[in-house]
């Protein structure tokens with residue numbers, strides 16, 4: 242898993258790699274101490290990225306309790322990672338990604354990803370997706386899916402570049418993309 246020679250594991254749930262310009266990134270599972278960092282991630286989004294990720298421009302209703310609720314893994318049915326950019330001892334939250342088992346298919350899990358604008362197109366999405374896929378496979382999921390707004394061209398291009406296919410397109414509805422894991 243991973244891209245490029247600088248990719249490494251330092252323990253099971255923490256991954257470090259160097260991005261463009263040698264920027265160091267650290268990916269690990271989210272814990273309940275990450276609420277402030279997840280809020281900062283949401284604050285750092287452009288209106289377009291916010292809309293693509295949350296489906297609305299106003300995320301004022303994303304309160305602490307709601308954020309805490311998405312910090313917990315759920316016995317393999319859900320999992321959640323955060324990526325920080327590291328500069329010396331300073332860690333800046335730059336991205337997060339989760340998967341949550343779909344209700345309609347117990348062998349399929351839905352992915353949700355968010356990379357703040359400043360750090361898009363640096364390979365972070367690719368790293369997060371590799372981690373999501375690895376973890377989902379380990380928990381016996383057979384496919385990943387994503388629901389993408391028809392106007393979210395970057396996510397669509399990203400998914401196709403990572404082996405997803407569009408399987409449901411209905412006018413005015415999110416497009417459903419799926420990737421088999423086995």
Ligand SMILES: CC(C)(COP(=O)(O)OP(=O)(O)OC[C@H]1O[C@@H](n2cnc3c(N)ncnc32)[C@H](O)[C@@H]1OP(=O)(O)O)[C@@H](O)C(=O)NCCC(=O)NCCS
Nearest residue numbers: 290293355356361362363364365366367395396398399402
């Ligand atoms: C879509 C998103 C997840 C992509 O993550 P990313 O870290 O920027 O993507 P990566 O740098 O890993 O790019 C991997 C590939 O995806 C494609 N891609 C990524 N961003 C793209 C963009 N803006 N336009 C076109 N293609 C893009 C490219 O094929 C790229 O490969 P390349 O670098 O060899 O050209 C990120 O832009 C994002 O979080 N957007 C806002 C929130 C959002 O829309 N979330 C999804 C909700 S369903």
